[in-house]
Amino acid sequence: MKYIIDKNIPLPLYYQLxxxxxxxxxxxxxxxxxxxxxxxxxxxxYQLSRTTVRQALNE
Incomplete structure (x- = not known):
């Protein structure tokens, strides 16, 4: 699970990335x-939106 995004858990996707x-x-x-x-x-x-990826990178 170290390098995968789990869309079924309550952690935000940007945080997981x-x-x-x-x-x-x-x-x-x-x-x-x-x-x-x-x-x-x-x-x-990771099949994520641009907004999600940008938020992860900005953090």
Missing amino acids: KQIIINLIDDGVYKEDETIPTEHELIEK
Whole structure:
């Protein structure tokens, strides 16, 4: 469950995505000075709206 969005739990989707990104950084999947996936890539991968992805990235 570490890297998946669960639309059936009460946690907001943007928060779940934010936590996934943080976990990926903490686990070394994304290294320092390395870019994370683009907004569009995150939308496609996690099947989320642009607004949700933007909110997660802004936080």
